[in-house]
Amino acid sequence: MIEISTLTKVFGSGQEAMTALDNVSVTIAENEFFTLLGPSGCGKTTLLRMIAGFELPDTGEIRLDGQPVTHLPPHHRPINTVFQNYALFPHMNVAQNVGFGLEMLGRDRKEIDATVARTLELVRLDHLAGRRIDQLSGGQQQRVALARALAPAPKVLLLDEPLSALDFKLRKEMQSELKRLQLETGITFVFVTHDQEEALTMSDRIAVMSAGKILQIGRPMDIYDRPAARFVADFIGDINFIEGTVTDGGTVATGSGDLAVTAPLPASGTTVTLAIRPEHVMPGAEGPNSLAGTLAERVYFGSGTVLEVDLGATRISCRTGDAPFAEGAPLSVTLPPERLQVLQD
Amino acid sequence: MADATETRKTPRAKAFDLRRQPGFAAAAWACIIFLYAPIVVLIVFSFNDNRSVVRWTEFSLRWYTEAFANEGIQKATWMSLKVAFVATALATTFATMAALATTRVARFRGQGIVFAIINQPLMIPEIVTAVATLSFFSLIKQATGWQGVGFLMLAHTVFCIPFAFLPIRARLQDMTITLEQAAADLYATPWAAFRRVTLPLMAPGILAGATLAFVVSLDDVIITLMIAGPGETTLPIYILGQIRRGITPEINAVSTLLLGLSLLLVSLTFLLGRKRSRA
Ligand SMILES: Nc1ncnc2c1ncn2[C@@H]1O[C@H](COP(=O)(O)OP(=O)(O)O)[C@@H](O)[C@H]1O
Ligand SMILES: [Mg+2]
Numbered sequence: 001m002i003e004i005s006t007l008t009k010v011f012g013s014g015q016e017a018m019t020a021l022d023n024v025s026v027t028i029a030e031n032e033f034f035t036l037l038g039p040s041g042c043g044k045t046t047l048l049r050m051i052a053g054f055e056l057p058d059t060g061e062i063r064l065d066g067q068p069v070t071h072l073p074p075h076h077r078p079i080n081t082v083f084q085n086y087a088l089f090p091h092m093n094v095a096q097n098v099g100f101g102l103e104m105l106g107r108d109r110k111e112i113d114a115t116v117a118r119t120l121e122l123v124r125l126d127h128l129a130g131r132r133i134d135q136l137s138g139g140q141q142q143r144v145a146l147a148r149a150l151a152p153a154p155k156v157l158l159l160d161e162p163l164s165a166l167d168f169k170l171r172k173e174m175q176s177e178l179k180r181l182q183l184e185t186g187i188t189f190v191f192v193t194h195d196q197e198e199a200l201t202m203s204d205r206i207a208v209m210s211a212g213k214i215l216q217i218g219r220p221m222d223i224y225d226r227p228a229a230r231f232v233a234d235f236i237g238d239i240n241f242i243e244g245t246v247t248d249g250g251t252v253a254t255g256s257g258d259l260a261v262t263a264p265l266p267a268s269g270t271t272v273t274l275a276i277r278p279e280h281v282m283p284g285a286e287g288p289n290s291l292a293g294t295l296a297e298r299v300y301f302g303s304g305t306v307l308e309v310d311l312g313a314t315r316i317s318c319r320t321g322d323a324p325f326a327e328g329a330p331l332s333v334t335l336p337p338e339r340l341q342v343l344q345d
Numbered sequence: 346m347a348d349a350t351e352t353r354k355t356p357r358a359k360a361f362d363l364r365r366q367p368g369f370a371a372a373a374w375a376c377i378i379f380l381y382a383p384i385v386v387l388i389v390f391s392f393n394d395n396r397s398v399v400r401w402t403e404f405s406l407r408w409y410t411e412a413f414a415n416e417g418i419q420k421a422t423w424m425s426l427k428v429a430f431v432a433t434a435l436a437t438t439f440a441t442m443a444a445l446a447t448t449r450v451a452r453f454r455g456q457g458i459v460f461a462i463i464n465q466p467l468m469i470p471e472i473v474t475a476v477a478t479l480s481f482f483s484l485i486k487q488a489t490g491w492q493g494v495g496f497l498m499l500a501h502t503v504f505c506i507p508f509a510f511l512p513i514r515a516r517l518q519d520m521t522i523t524l525e526q527a528a529a530d531l532y533a534t535p536w537a538a539f540r541r542v543t544l545p546l547m548a549p550g551i552l553a554g555a556t557l558a559f560v561v562s563l564d565d566v567i568i569t570l571m572i573a574g575p576g577e578t579t580l581p582i583y584i585l586g587q588i589r590r591g592i593t594p595e596i597n598a599v600s601t602l603l604l605g606l607s608l609l610l611v612s613l614t615f616l617l618g619r620k621r622s623r624a
Pocket of ligand 1: 011012018019020038039040041042043044045046047
């Protein structure tokens with residue numbers, strides 16, 4: 001569907017040169033909910049603007065359904081965008097905004113009216129068709145922006161952090177709403193966010209970006225359970241890192257004891273980083289891969305408790321349901337071998 | 346919002362209020378009186394049924410009737426309007442293009458210099474511009490033999506451009522370029538995006554710029570005095586000529602009408618602009 005190959009973009013020159021995209025390649029499939037995830041400034045918007053046609057790459061190519069579109073101006077691409085600040089036309093009402101794309105495509109009045117009505121229904125705004133834009137709440141404006149981009153039935157819908165301006169509850173609501181719209185319309189969504197939770201709950205696949213590079217592409221579960229790099233593991237969810245060295249016996253020697261891992265290990269003597277999610281650390285259990293420590297801190301957060309366990313050389317956090325442990329008391333933790341990720345970097 | 350409330354609550358942060366300073370009221374009233382008292386006097390005596398402009402006798406529209414019947418005033422008014430219309434149309438067109446070129450593109454080197462060049466007539470003393478234009482036009486006239494009111498219109502166009510430019514540019518700067526990008530994203534060609542999005546949104550700025558240009562042109566004396574050839578007497582020049590022979594209530598009447606026209610234009614622009622920016 002969208003094939004992006006070796007895109008590079010440098011803004012500025014000389015001392016002020018800033019590599020916004022560094023050799024980015026990715027293929028996005030038809031009907032996919034694809035998310036670009038990364039911290040602010042990592043190049044997500046730049047990549048999206050390139051797909052839309054507002055930015056030209058220095059090198060590389062973008063193909064849509066096999067056709068090169070890299071140098072096609074925005075108005076010739078069957079791609080629509082939901083802008084971060086909505087960018088609704090303030091001098092048009094809701095229906096006029098939503099019908100704008102169809103009008104520009106030269107559709108006749110009857111078809112425009114019918115499509116606008118249907119699209120407004122889809123985003124549940126049919127009762128506000130005649131409203132002025134400044135008479136709408138933020139959430140309603142968001143839906144108008146969505147309807148406006150959906151109405152011309154584009155092949156691809158680009159969304160640049162569309163939910164970041166909404167409050168928590170509305171954001172949750174819109175997340176499922178977007179997912180529903182994507183399933184109902186069958187349009188490919190390319191969604192940009194810096195919110196890892198949003199990415200995990202909504203996406204079919206995620207590309208994690210950092211400093212203009214794509215570090216990993218995969219399904220949410222792959223990204224969460226098998227992060228390819230330390231940055232990815234750290235950026236997505238909470239995680240513990242334990243430094244160690246591979247031993248002759250096929251274990252990893254750490255400052256707090258030897259650990260067995262099921263994942264393949266590099267050659268003996270290599271330094272590696274082990275990573276494990278707090279919810280996979282088992283408190284109080286004895287057995288293989290169990291390390292002795294002291295409970296340093298307990299933090300209750302409603303649906304569970306986080307235990308900070310001091311292992312001498314390092315500290316490990318552990319998420320658990322109930323925690324009948326006292327702060328300052330000895331507490332051992334078990335790190336199941338199959339849950340330990342091996343990262344090299 | 347939160348900040349403002351905070352400041353109000355903190356007792357220490359009692360904001361400095363100019364309006365409470367001693368002498369403020371007196372100074373304010375003095376300003377208002379010096380600004381408006383002459384205008385009020387002008388208007389009042391234009392309705393005076395007497396040749397004197399210092400002694401009131403009784404109300405009359407006599408001077409208005411005479412002013413309307415005066416052929417010199419008629420011709421001067423017609424000339425003023427003609428020049429102002431042409432200068433406004435040209436200046437507003439150029440100013441719109443200049444404003445688009447300085448706000449609707451990526452920042453370019455020398456943008457500041459371009460801005461300074463466009464606003465130059467605001468910064469150079471008008472008398473200098475007038476003398477310069479006069480000698481420049483004389484040169485052209487001598488070389489080509491061309492004559493006519495076109496020269497006056499051209500001179501007015503030039504000094505009207507910055508007045509038209511400033512409100513248009515201000516309006517464009519307030520408009521995020523994302524709107525035009527959204528239009529392009531929705532299949533609008535560059536021309537369609539301009540006509541359907543940029544132009545309607547910048548219209549209040551254009552209107553304000555045009556009004557300003559019109560009023561400035563209508564009002565100009567110095568440059569007109571230098572450039573205007575025989576038979577190209579505009580209203581201000583006519584008034585100036587009459588006043589040399591003493592103030593008459595007829596001049597008061599004409600001035601009052603001129604004031605009324607300016608006020609009408611400015612209020613119209615203000616009202617329309619408010620309506621457009623809400624829409
Ligand atoms: N037009 C531009 N001119 C110069 N630098 C830019 C421009 N657009 C983006 N950048 C820079 O490129 C980098 C990536 O920006 P962006 O794609 O907006 O990141 P993100 O959307 O992930 O926050 C940033 O460092 C940003 O400052
Ligand atoms: Mg961004």
